Amino acid sequence: MIRRRDFITLLGGAAASWPLAARAQPAVKPVIGYIGFGSIDNSVLYLAAFRKGLGDSGFVEGQNVSIECRWLEGHYGRMPVVTADLARRAVTVIATLGTAPSAVRAAMAVTATIPIVFGVGDDPVKWGIVAGLGRPNANATGINFFAGEVVAKRLGLLRELMPAAVGIALLLNPTDPARSESVLSDVEAAARNLALKIQVLNASTSREIEIAFATLARERPDALFVGPDGFFNSRRVQLALLAARHAIPTTFAVREYADAGGLMSYGTSLADMHRQVGAYTGRILKGEKPADLPVMQSVKFELVINLVTARMLGLEVPDSLLARADEVIE
Numbered sequence: 001m002i003r004r005r006d007f008i009t010l011l012g013g014a015a016a017s018w019p020l021a022a023r024a025q026p027a028v029k030p031v032i033g034y035i036g037f038g039s040i041d042n043s044v045l046y047l048a049a050f051r052k053g054l055g056d057s058g059f060v061e062g063q064n065v066s067i068e069c070r071w072l073e074g075h076y077g078r079m080p081v082v083t084a085d086l087a088r089r090a091v092t093v094i095a096t097l098g099t100a101p102s103a104v105r106a107a108m109a110v111t112a113t114i115p116i117v118f119g120v121g122d123d124p125v126k127w128g129i130v131a132g133l134g135r136p137n138a139n140a141t142g143i144n145f146f147a148g149e150v151v152a153k154r155l156g157l158l159r160e161l162m163p164a165a166v167g168i169a170l171l172l173n174p175t176d177p178a179r180s181e182s183v184l185s186d187v188e189a190a191a192r193n194l195a196l197k198i199q200v201l202n203a204s205t206s207r208e209i210e211i212a213f214a215t216l217a218r219e220r221p222d223a224l225f226v227g228p229d230g231f232f233n234s235r236r237v238q239l240a241l242l243a244a245r246h247a248i249p250t251t252f253a254v255r256e257y258a259d260a261g262g263l264m265s266y267g268t269s270l271a272d273m274h275r276q277v278g279a280y281t282g283r284i285l286k287g288e289k290p291a292d293l294p295v296m297q298s299v300k301f302e303l304v305i306n307l308v309t310a311r312m313l314g315l316e317v318p319d320s321l322l323a324r325a326d327e328v329i330e
Contacts, residue, residue: 030059030093030285031066033086033114035079035107037098038234039071045256046097049274056275057282065285072099074204074231076176079103083110093117095281097274098230100176101127108140115290116140117281119273121147121228121253122179124295133295141290143276145268145298147228147253151183152190154266157303158223158251159194160321161264165222167197169248171212173229174202183227209235213242221248228253233270236260249313258304258329263313268298302326 034050036043047069051061059065068091070082076099083106086094093115096104104118105128118129119142130136133144159165170187172180184200191198199221201212216224226232226239233254240261243250252258252265276296284290306329310317322328 029064029066031068031089031091032281032285033083033089033091033094034067034069035082035086035094035096035099036069036071037074037230039073040069042234042236043071045271046274049271050095050097050278050281053275053278053280054282056279057286059282059285072103072230074173074175074234076100076103076106076230079106080110083107087111087114093281093284095277097277098233098270100179100230101129102176102178104129104140108138112139114139115284116142117277117284117290118142119145119277121145122182123149130295133297135291136293136295137291139290141293141295142280143273143296143298145270145273146301147267150253150267150301151186151228152193153301154251154253155187155190155194155196155225157264157266157321158225158249159196161315161317162223162249165196167199167221169199169201169216169219169221169224170227171201171203171209171224171232172227173204173231175204175231176229179229180227187225187227204231206235206238209238209242213246213248216248217246224248224250226250226252226257228267233257236262244309244312247313249315255302255304255327258306258327261306261309263306263309263315265304266301268301272300273298304329 061067072078095117096107097119101120101122104120107116116139118140124130124144129140130138174180188198203209203212236257237260240257244261250263252262253267254270255265258265303325304327305325
């Protein structure tokens with residue numbers, strides 16, 4: 001039989017050990033499922049920007065958060081499989097960056113419980129991702145960076161650079177038919193106002209991009225308009241090199257193309273979008289709900305002109321256009 005004094009001593013010793021045991025248990029780190037539109041080879045800049053946004057919210061990979069990266073490599077149809085894999089791994093939140101609206105919808109169809117933070121270039125209300133910008137009322141929220149909405153402006157800038165242009169080729173990614181049709185509709189409407197003829201080319205692989213440029217070299221349109229698309233962005237170096245090789249003036253959606261040697265870009269900053277998505281992801285990790293976080297909209301647009309490429313193409317860039325450029329690469 002245990003005497004009362006011995007029992008109290010035993011109980012006190014056990015109680016004293018409980019906090020030590022509790023402290024010995026490591027805190028469980030939240031895990032972010034990061035879905036990128038391209039591959040890791042061409043997304044280093046964007047992943048760094050995402051980590052910067054997380055850091056602004058107090059989260060540092062390897063210290064108090066982990067990141068599981070998945071890459072679509074331009075194939076949006078892989079989204080359900082990739083999302084399901086992350087859901088099985090019980091990630092805390094999914095961040096999907098630069099993917100088409102249909103891909104975000106596919107992710108939402110896989111899980112209605114894991115919070116999703118997106119970065120899309122089209123109106124998320126129009127595409128049925130959220131109920132409203134102010135109150136998404138879903139398990140998803142994020143950033144709209146207006147890649148689709150500035151199509152008319154981009155075409156107008158190209159016409160200003162090449163006032164004698166008559167025929168423009170339009171390069172689209174057919175793996176997302178709904179979005180391709182939307183971009184085509186916007187370009188055709190803008191082209192009618194500028195008295196331009198549009199020739200449509202499709203490409204969804206590196207090889208098909210080469211075939212498209214072979215067609216361009218043969219048929220010689222005045223310029224090329226590359227549609228806003230995550231896959232094309234992941235192939236930006238290839239596109240810029242082929243445009244230079246075949247001497248085809250080309251306009252792109254984001255500055256990274258011009259950095260790679262492309263002639264001209266107009267649109268919002270993808271790097272800044274990734275930073276903002278990272279910051280929103282951090283807020284959700286702290287306990288805020290996607291349904292209560294309004295969809296943010298990009299407000300800064302960049303016009304970047306690569307003057308080296310313009311000279312190589314024999315183009316004289318109007319002073320009025322140079323004066324409006326946010327950056328001129330010389």
